[in-house]
Amino acid sequence: MRISPGPDSRQGPWTASPTVFLYCHGATASCQPHTMRTIFFSTWALLLLSSVSAQTPQRPSFTCGGNLTEESGLVGSQGYPGVYPPNTKCVWRITVPIGRVVVLSFRFIDLESDNLCRYDYVDVYSGHAGGQRLGRFCGTARPGALVSTGNKMMVQMMSDANTAGSGFLAVYSAAHPHQRGELYCGGLLDKPTGSFKTPNWPEKDYPAGVTCSWRIVAPKHQIIEVRFEKFDVERDNYCRYDHVSIFNGPEINDARRIGKFCGDSPPSPVLSEGNQLVIQFLSDLSLTADGFIAHYTFRPKKYISSTLPPVTTTQPPTTRAIPMKYSAALCQPKCKKRGSLETNYCSSNFVLTGTVITASVRGGSVFATVSILNLYKEGGVAIQQAGKTMSTKITILCRKCPLIRRGMSYLFMGQADEDGRGTIGPQHLVTAFKTRNQKELSGLKTQHC
Structure with a gap:
């Protein structure tokens, strides 16, 4: 029902009288007046909400594999960010316009951890x-x-019967093949002689968060010699952060790795076994350095290698004891705590508190990835760092001694093996994390055992 107001002697000649609507509710016809302005803004708000709702991007749904032909896009494990399914093989084939190359950057990765990535892993190939x-x-x-x-x-992503983690998310884009900016490096080297170097060399330090892979291919009956002229890569006793790895053969394979190098001393000259080498340079997300320049030459297979000194890395000699391995006899005794916090601290190679991210059982042992809360004694254990988050890999030799669970936090004391992986046997101390232990552990850190 519309009602026009009567004349009002208080209104001036330039004052308009608002049109008033009466909204009546129910049988009692209880009516409430609303001005046209109120109706206008209410309608506008409803239209705006409808527009925003329609434009709100939906979370992408990731399936197992597919063909991707856009110039840029996302690649994610099946069901990401949920736990990826077991026993699957997913293949994504990316194709960008001819004359361009594909650049792939991982935004997140959380797959079952293993030194050699034998169980759940993501493989990335140049080409199909x-x-x-x-x-x-x-x-x-x-x-x-x-x-x-x-x-x-x-x-390509593979998972076995035991899965753990949220999978991965990566972004791909098309780029110009000869761009030499802060992210692009690597490639195929097949001329008789040549050089390769880190991005930005020699003008400034190499950038953080870069992976470069050079594949050197010689004729079938020749081998490859590599010599580093200048070398300056972030120093670490075990080359866990920035490093250069050299592999025999056409691909990155830890079983075929010749050496892993870091620090500021050029590695000794390297000779391949066959006619192919892969050199991989990796920098993490923190410190950087000058980088390196190296030269390669094709040699006949009969080239006398005795004139070359042996390949060395910056990893120093270590006095760590040979780590134990799983055996049924080792895991038979009843599991119980032995000794005090102090005696276990002194007898352990590494001491840390952390939360179990992944845990999988294999051959009677548990292979776990632990997000570190506090590190009291490093002792050669390999630590991975992504931003401010540090993690390490730990093997519990006897899966029930000690018994650990994913998502729980513990105090771990054990021994690091030659690969930097923490190893914990029945004689080592592992207990639930308690804040009251922090003060005592900090005190032990400053004492000499």
Whole structure:
């Protein structure tokens, strides 16, 4: 019902009288007046909410594999960010316009952790079928950017029966193949002689968060010699952060690794076993340094290698005891705590508190990834760092001694093996994390055992 107001002697000649509507509710016809302005703004608000709702981006749904042909996009494990399914093989084939290369950057990765990535992993290839593998990745440490040599790249994820983690999310984009900015490096080297170097060399330090892979291919009956002219890569006793790795053969394979190098001393000259080498440079997300320049030369297979000194790395000699391995006899005794906090601290190679991120049982042992809360004694244990988050890999030799659970926090004391992986046997102390232990542990850190 519309009602026009009567004349009002208080209104001036330039004052308009608002149109008033009466809204009547129910049988009692209880009416409430609303001005046209109120109706206008209410309608506008409803239209705005409808527009915003329609434009709000929906979370992408990731399936197992597919063909990706846009110039840029997302690649994610099936069901990301939920736990990825077991016993799957997913293949994504990326194709960008001819004349461009594919750049892949991981934004997140959380797969079952293993030193050799044997169980759950992501493989990245330059090209589709039969392409060069740029790397295999697992755990929680994000690799740097990966660059194909052509306009195609393949991403393959494998999971076994025991899965743990949220999978991965990566971004791909098309780039110009000869761009030498802060992220692009690597490629195929097949001339008789040549050089390769870190990005920005020699003008400034190499950037953080980069992965470069050079594949050197000689004729079938020749081998490859590599010599580093200048070398300055972030120093660490175990080359856990920034480093250069050299592999025999056409792909990155830890079983075929010749050496892993860091520090400021050039590595000794390197000779391949066959006609192919892969050199991988990786920088993490923190400190950087000058970088390096290296030269390679093709040699006949009969080239006398005795004139070359042996390959060395910056890793110093260690006095760590040979780590134990799982055996049924080792795990038979009843599990119980032995000794005090102090005696276990002194007899352990590493001491830390952390939260179990992943845990999987294999061959009677538990392989776990632990997010570190506090590190009291490093002792050679390898630590991965992504931003401010530090993690390490620990093997519990006897899966029920001690019994650990994913998502729980513990005090771990044990021994690091030659690969920097923490190893814990029945004689080592592992207990639930208690804040009251922090003061005592901090005190032990300053004492000499």
